Amino acid sequence: MSVGIRHDDLRRRNRAMVIAAVRRAGQPSRTEIAATTGLSHSTISAISSDLIGEGILTESKPSEAGSLKRGRPQVGLSLNPEAAAVMTVVLSLNFLSVAVIDYAGQVISEEQRRLDTLTMSRDALIGECTAIVRRRLEDPDLDVRSIARIALAIQGITDTRSRAMLWSPITPHTDIAFADILEDEFGIPATMENDCNMMAIALRWRDPDRYRDDFIAILLSHGIGMGLVLKGELFTGTHSSGGEFGHMIHQPKGALCRCGRRGCVEAYAGNYAIWRNARQLGEDAEPVADVSDADMRALATAARERDGPEREAYRKAGEALGYGLGSLFALIDPAPVAMVGVSAAAFDLIEPALREAIAQTAGGQHSKSISFDTEPNELPLIREGCAMRALTFVDQEIFAPGVQARAGLVGKNVA
Amino acid sequence: MSVGIRHDDLRRRNRAMVIAAVRRAGQPSRTEIAATTGLSHSTISAISSDLIGEGILTESKPSEAGSLKRGRPQVGLSLNPEAAAVMTVVLSLNFLSVAVIDYAGQVISEEQRRLDTLTMSRDALIGECTAIVRRRLEDPDLDVRSIARIALAIQGITDTRSRAMLWSPITPHTDIAFADILEDEFGIPATMENDCNMMAIALRWRDPDRYRDDFIAILLSHGIGMGLVLKGELFTGTHSSGGEFGHMIHQPKGALCRCGRRGCVEAYAGNYAIWRNARQLGEDAEPVADVSDADMRALATAARERDGPEREAYRKAGEALGYGLGSLFALIDPAPVAMVGVSAAAFDLIEPALREAIAQTAGGQHSKSISFDTEPNELPLIREGCAMRALTFVDQEIFAPGVQARAGLVGKNVA
DNA sequence: AGTATTTTTTCGAGGCTCGAAAAAATAGGG
DNA sequence: CCCTATTTTTTCGAGCCTCGAAAAAATACT
Structure with a gap:
């Protein structure tokens, strides 16, 4: 204790x-x-x-x-940039990217790769990850021994101990212990992080004035994710990476969600949901696997041009997000919000309904003062967050090593 | 920092x-x-x-x-029981109770009093509180100098710093800085706590095996409150006591809540909501000010006897609680739950719908394993929690006094 | 009564931080 | 150009704190 x-x-x-x-x-x-x-x-x-x-x-x-x-x-x-180096691996839908970063935070080497994550076998997916890491490690310019840590980020649910991916929308496979796999393969300590948590960490480093002790990063993408920092610490669930904002219930027995349940916030505000509503397919229509960024931008353009189903789709998204945030704020009090991802570029279409909905909730008591910021590009954020995550691990556990981790001190997240 | x-x-x-x-x-x-x-x-x-x-x-x-x-x-x-003593003051609907507790946790002296909190003036309410405290302090058996701290609990919203009541259902008045008032009056450090948070603290002391690092205490009373312990610490909002579970949105634009908004969990599961549904008054009917415990028990008896509007009212309450818990669990992962308050005695009527609803949510993935415990009587819990709160303050701040509180160390809640 | 066992105290060693004073490094003025 | 004022950094002894080992204390077993 x-x-x-x-x-x-x-x-x-x-x-x-x-x-x-x-x-x-x-x-x-x-x-x-x-x-x-x-x-x-x-x-x-x-x-x-x-x-x-x-x-x-x-x-x-x-x-x-x-x-x-x-x-x-x-x-x-x-x-000292040469004191150590870390590696970040970001695995997102159909895309794998890796970077080597020196101790001072500069990228020394990187590689990116398209792949078809949805259809790949479990072994192929793991194989691609280890292969890309191996290629970086074998980079002749690089002193392999100096890689002190690998941080891997993935969209989806990871476990609290940062060892495994439990579930991810980018692959049908579940429970892949990426951290252990990489550790065993390369002998370098590794962690498996949730993408939205990394976004939150990155925001804090980018703009510590705005994103200090309490704030929320919401990923508006095919799915809806959240990274939450409370009282200066990254908030995670007790068992999993937690913060599954996208799967709070907006409307009991409502629209069909990608997760198979009904009425989740995501089933109204995820890209597939906006797409479904804009195409007037009905709330029971099976979520499509992917909507391209270009298609989403076209949808937004159409919604800005005329009052039609596209605009209504964004309104519904805003309403779901607003009620969801309202419920969240009832629990944690309002905090600054960053909207990240493709649909953040369409936040002008989302915001009115969102604010109207949030004003109907207990958490929206001071809804006018809640401020939103947008950042359409999530990937750089996730990478930065991963890098800072890995670097602070080195700071704390390698350069300030303590007594062997003792009960009560373990598992504290420092954002 | x-x-x-x-x-x-x-x-x-x-x-x-x-x-x-x-x-x-x-x-x-x-x-x-x-x-x-x-x-x-x-x-x-x-x-x-x-x-x-x-x-x-x-x-x-x-x-x-x-x-x-x-x-x-x-x-x-x-x-050493004589090392110090603390005082607890619990202010609930139409009821004020105070106790003096020795350092080892035994009650030395107490007093309880009925009053009409809903209609009292602001000054009268404050006056009753200071008067009852004064009477205890003037108790001839008591060494006044040994009262090291006063912890005051109230139903409603308090601020994070534990100084003031911001809003409470038991009185129309708002923003009463009870902690400062008592401190100024008696020169004894005081804090103002939220009742459900105190329940959570008490549960932890009562049964540390079940209620250890992560658990939820839900008050099923006229309103719905929550005390939440996460990772061993009492969870509060960033500005207020937070955890306003009862005002998460269950049904957008739904039933009229006591808070004036619509669709809150409380608007389906609070005593007044169960009463309203059992009487088939419609969801827009103005919430009644109070329903007696006897009336609630009669309602429960009727619901157990026949399938009628009473049973349906409890079913609706269960559904709202289930979806609410599901959304909560999506954020924090499932944890043991204690149901406290009059309606906890009717939990048999609530549980089936609650479990069914929670199984529809992301947080209910392992809904069968989520365990509920009931405790119909909230007052003793609140008092115990208050006592432990005050005593641990003495432990830490008086008997292990440190350097004058420094940034970064302040405001950590220890449940 | 003597021995084994467990708990508690004592004592010297080693580390850490602190305050004060010294040393170092620069700008400004005559 | 040299001297003084000023600010930063280092040095040094003092005072605590925790630790390990050994001693002391208190009991059960034989």
Whole structure:
């Protein structure tokens, strides 16, 4: 249950804190770090001296701009790009992409590949993933030994321990323990992450002012996904990656959802649902497997041009999202929302109905003040999030290694 | 943002840990504490010696039962009842109750009082609360100086910082900063808690095996409330006490809710909703102010006797609760549920429809394994929860006082 | 009464952070 | 060009804290 703090944990945690401060701030001086962490100058000096000695941090030239001050100039500390490297693997519908990223966060090498994820066999899918990773590892420019961690993201449900994909819309196969597979194959620690959670992490790094302690990232794509950060931590379910916003019930016994159930938010707001409604196929029509981005854009254009079934389809999507958000907000209170994915580009068509619906709910009490941001392209976000996820793992578990993980401290997500 | 750990925090945290271990275990020996906290025997010995010296813990006679072991017998440590005392104030519909509790958790003194909360003026309501507290404080048997904290619970929405009631069904008045009012009046630190959160805390103390890290307490009363513990911590909204399960939307544009909106879960499952449906008044009928427990029991009896509108009313309640839980479970994964309140006594009437509905949802994937427990009487639970809340505050903030609360450490709820 | 066993305390060692003072590095002024 | 004021960084001793090992305490068994 609860566990005491041992003396040796102290240094470990404070080391992690210093590394985190440098990762966040970019090039902070020792003095700045002392200020943000609340530790004394002596401590910061000692820790950063260690970290520099170990090749984790480097001293960079004093920041040029502010050299009009008197006194000894500050020396910036920055992450040593060569301290380590991580790999990200993003598996989405018909698309596989991998990148190698240095310790400072720069992409060193990448590869992308189309494949037919829906029809591939289980082994073929796993094979493609290991093969693409192997090709990157065998890249002659790359020092393989420096790859400290692999983070793999997939659309769908993963388990809380970040080991396996439990279910995904991009493949009929279930329960693939990707993290274990990659670990066994390459001997590199790996984790399996949910795509929307990675989006949330990326948003936080991109715009920490807007996306700080509490916010929501919603993926408006073929399906509807969500990444949720609450009180500064990534929120996951207790068993699975959780946050299945798309499968909250909007309308009991309502429209047929891709998941086989009825009335889910997704069954009104997913691309296939918008498509189905725009084509007036009826709510019982079997969801189509995929709608191309081009088709969705055409739908949006049509909806903007005339008041017809297309516009009504987006209105319904907005209504479902609005009631869903309203129920969510009843539980967690309103927070900034980022709408990500193709249909985020059509948010102008969705927003009016969404706001009207949310105003009908308990969570929408201050519906005017709830702010939405849109980002049509989810892939770069997912990749960035994966990279930061893997890098912070290295920060914490390799460069600030502690006593062997002890009960009560394990499984805390840091967004 | 993130903050370093200072050397002096160490002792403070480990002290708190030892106190917590004693409060949980009852009469643990030093050896047991060392085992559960992971700290060394020397450390536990030193800390407990301090705590005994300060009068916080006492040594109790070795536990009798297990005296068949060889070796030096264990000396049990227990909380010194006289170390401090706390007061709980529970304000519910037409009822005010207060109790004084010693440091070991025993009730020393209590008082209860009926009043007409719905019609009272704001000042009268506040006045009743301060008066009843004052009467307890002036109790000649009581050493006033030892009251270290007051925890006040109310049905309704409170703010995250536990200072004020924002809205409550028991009174038309809003935004009453009860915690500040009591603090100013008596100079004793006070907090304002949500009733369902206190229920959750109490359940955890009562049955830590069933209610450990993740569980849900649902109040089935005139309104529907929820207390939620996730990953071992009380879950609250980001601004308010949150967890307004009763106001998740079950049916867009559906039945009229007491909150003025439409289609909330409560508008189908609250006592007034069951009453309204049983009387076949229609979904637009204005919610009645109160239904007596006796009337609700009569309703349940009628529903058990014949298949009529009463039974249908309970079925509708079950359906709304089921879909609501399904949506909730989509977000957080299934967890054990405790149904508390008058209508929990009619859970046999509610359960079939509830299970059927939940099986239609994403969160109900393993609906058979979701287990429900019932507890018809909410008041004792709320009182117990309040007491434990106040006592753990004393444990942590008075008997293990730290550096002045620093950013990042504040606002963590410990259930 | 003596031995084995278990719990608790004692004691010295090693680490960590802190505050104060010293050292280092620069800008400004005469 | 040198000296002083200023700011950052390092150094050093002090004070705590936890730990492991050994000692002390308290009981059951033989």
